[in-house]
Amino acid sequence: MVESTLQVDYVKKYNRVKCEDLLKRKFFYVPSFEIYGGVAGLYDYGPLGSQLKSNVEQQWRQHFVLEEDMLEVTCSNLTLDEVLKTSGHVDKFADFMVKDTKTGTCHRADKLIEEHITKVLGKKKDMKQEEKLNLLKLQDDAGSMGPAQLDETIKQLGIKAPDTNNELSEAQPFNLMFETLIGPTGQLKGYLRPETAQGIFINFRRLLEFNNGRMPFAAAQIGLGYRNEIHPKQGLLRVREFTMAEIEHFVDPTNKQHHKFNRVKDMRLPLYSSDNQIQNTRVIIRDLSLGDAVAQQVINNETLAYFMARTYQFLMSVGIKDEAIRFRQHRPDEMAHYAQDCWDAEVETSYGWIEIAGHADRSCFDLTRHSARTKTELVAARYLKEPKPIKLVKHTVNSKEVGKVFKQDSKAIKEYIDEAPEERKQQLLAEMNENNQISIKVNDKDFVLTKDHVTFEVIDKILQEEKYVPSVIEPSFGIGRIVYCIFEHCFKQRAEDAQRTYFTFPPLIAPVKCSILPLMDKPDLNRFVQDIKSMLTRAGVSSKIDDSGQTIGKRYARTDECGIPFAITVDFDTLTEESVTLRDLHTMKQVRMKITDLPSNITQLSYGIKTWDEVLQQYPLFQSGAAAE
């Protein structure tokens, strides 16, 4: 079964034109600088989009930072070039671009290939299975091709420049970082960060200390990232400025078990393994428990598998359909040389499978590089089960004598000896024993020291712990992409009237929790509307009043369009009974309850503590309102 080419049911039904129309009309998001003609890859979130995005971030914080007890940090976005040279981004954070040979328009080579194949597959319905599989494999591989392979594939498939049909140039690398100058001198170069991770690595020592030296631990960060895309398309899916949420879980490389793995070991995630991609069977494994996946080394280790499980739970909690999620393992040819294993969470949308989170075991690459570059020790310590007796060189500097002889150089000389690594001290000991003096070079000057200045001796010590450079397991999320997938997956059209479109966001992330509608625009009803609004605000529940005087049916349709899960209607019975109706967006059913019951019910519904079914059991169904629609 060629599963990954099948679209899940909802994607087939999805009406992109109608959904995008609704998103724009309700100002969920729009191109930035719209009245200036916009800039590709930059978007502004309006009130509903902004609040929904913020709720997704809040849920991420609750699900990961709070529940997994992570250390959240907020690092500078503007990043010193030296840091990104060390991390490898200055040299390697690039995509390959090809130019339209006549107009000069730049395109991203791998995306041209992917899009071309999607188009071909859509047109030639009667294609042979083998040919189809070959094309799908090329499509999978495009992202990890080098320039020669890209050029060859473009030639082989006869791809021309989109729109113009002109010839394309050869593929060239283009660095995707935005560059700028810091300060007035023009000497200090910086970049907008391409990921939030580096800020965490640089602060590793302080984080470990904050954690009282205990391992393993995780730091997390939510913040902006930048990527100067060559030719952004596909709306929120390929943008130049985006919110990321990243976790760097530091772990002993000799022990990547996770203390909570037991809780997820029986979960079965949809796994699209590297082997199944290479063999081009395109089969998604659905019957392998995470426990077995780790035991059989399909997934490299418990910690990686644990976070994949937590990501799966998170994505479903914010409204992404489980049947449209898969975890795709990186093939060896697309994985960074230092990485141990890597699994992307991909979600099926009308644009195909989209990567929205990565889970990478980055080994000790980053800490090792930053440590070497800055000569700062970035290590943790593990207790030895059996303490190890070792021999160490101990030195004693005669500060008084050194000061007398070496004057202003004495401090630097003393520091040199104090900070000499063990190996160097062994050399110095041997030299002193042989020649009764040692020669050292400090600050480009030569000095000769005798036993009057410094002595060395070998002492016995019992080693209780040993140092190591931690490995890093990195779950990394693109918030904007997740938000886009939520829009697609929560978009609905009413069965009885396809023109009535709406969003069934989970109440937890819905931008506004409830709307308040006076049946008519009368002062005595409006007084209740204002009271209810204040009551909900105090409880921290967001609400939106619609007293526009439209029919109640039209106003229900309007609140549905905004994806507001609950609607309170203030009617004439409210005046005498102090009760209102509460309506559920999805079922359109209504109950009647006292005003004083509203804050607790809506709070509990919003945070998933109570379900609508439970409300239905507790309160009497209200009939006449439904008839009004």
Place this chain on the structure above:
Amino acid sequence: MVESTLQVDYVKKYNRVKCEDLLKRKFFYVPSFEIYGGVAGLYDYGPLGSQLKSNVEQQWRQHFVLEEDMLEVTCSNLTLDEVLKTSGHVDKFADFMVKDTKTGTCHRADKLIEEHITKVLGKKKDMKQEEKLNLLKLQDDAGSMGPAQLDETIKQLGIKAPDTNNELSEAQPFNLMFETLIGPTGQLKGYLRPETAQGIFINFRRLLEFNNGRMPFAAAQIGLGYRNEIHPKQGLLRVREFTMAEIEHFVDPTNKQHHKFNRVKDMRLPLYSSDNQIQNTRVIIRDLSLGDAVAQQVINNETLAYFMARTYQFLMSVGIKDEAIRFRQHRPDEMAHYAQDCWDAEVETSYGWIEIAGHADRSCFDLTRHSARTKTELVAARYLKEPKPIKLVKHTVNSKEVGKVFKQDSKAIKEYIDEAPEERKQQLLAEMNENNQISIKVNDKDFVLTKDHVTFEVIDKILQEEKYVPSVIEPSFGIGRIVYCIFEHCFKQRAEDAQRTYFTFPPLIAPVKCSILPLMDKPDLNRFVQDIKSMLTRAGVSSKIDDSGQTIGKRYARTDECGIPFAITVDFDTLTEESVTLRDLHTMKQVRMKITDLPSNITQLSYGIKTWDEVLQQYPLFQSGAAAE
């Protein structure tokens, strides 16, 4: 009384060295890229600082966005140069710098003057009152001086380059925006935004539509802003990357009343008026109600005054001392030409009075400029109390005839006439009546049209509403500066032991709400610790376990250093009674309560629903624990 030179009590007692030591030791914040030597003006927030900052933002959102029903948006940071040309930033967003003539080091001219005067005032204690007042006035004025005046003042005061004592160059403007290139062509210039406001102005039309066309309304945004400072100093107070929270309140310029002004009209804010600055009396007005301040035109309008009151409440709610707040009005010479009135909220710190929020009436400047540049109508409409009968020119184009005669130009000709303003249509009507034809120029071509192509007639219409460009009242907050002031104002030393330093953050913004301490590191106690932790996490309350095995007194000191307002101790009575002690950071008093009572009590204490005094009345005081300290 020269009040503004007096430091309020707490500032005199404040120990900056000890506070900064604690902030660094507990990793509230550190210089970014610390292991690379750092970059001036860029900082990373560690777990405690990041959480505190995020809580301040959340309180801002609750206090302003939710309670005032604002439309929150999230706009792109990277901004098209054309937008910032229009807003005036490309030309005018600059500071004046002077260079050390020998080393080339750049300094900000106004800050050199301010710092020099602070130093002189500190040294010469016996200075005459008049001389002192003159220096204070120069210090106040420095920020709004032009280059000539800066040069003159530097010469007059004999200011030399700091550290080197070299001569200084003449003052030159330096634009403070970070520049970058968007996309691979190198043609599209962009800047990191210097303020979040422009994103809101550009989206005005969509925001008004979202608000169903109703005025007044406010949009708000929390996000990063950038300012390429010439020579950043003073830690978090002068940085190159910072979080801003801005409100753009759109209002009819003929009616700047605020519907909730009544609620604040009796409040008395500390006002440092423009007049009192110009006359150099340096008196802070403390006995003028906001109602009277608006009536007497000390503050220009109700909306501005309303927001000043709300800011005052907000600052106190996050832990800034009311006696260290003043509202300083901009003098006419420092106010932008288009601004109507402007009041900064300033807070006294050990660095002097620091601006942490501005309240500006920007009039209709921004909307007018963007509208003119983009030819987009950025207006609202007001209903006329009395509908106005007017005469309008109506035109009718005979499309068929126009198409036949003008072929490919006909579309442009039709558009030209359709879009002609009323005035132009009157001209065309007159011309047609006189000559039986009209001459127009479209796309640089001349055309002659007769009555066969277009006709004009005067019709009567009743005007129900008229359009206007809204004024903007802008409260704008620097979150990082507020966070810094909170650190200073909440820093404490125990009366009985000055080495024991701690922070009394309001529980609402405390980075962690409570710590959980097992009296000893025993498995049966630790089981309770984990249960309590999960229970609190489910309730959305952050907590920090300290099971390090240190004495309970040391661990209390440690939790105090982090500013954690409450500490739960699990002891041997917990095993039998399922109760724990709950300790308050500030009073060090403890009560005993059931574990099941913890979540609701800590939630209510954290959100200010319950006070510690109320807890003391409800639960029995626990004595022996206090003795342990």
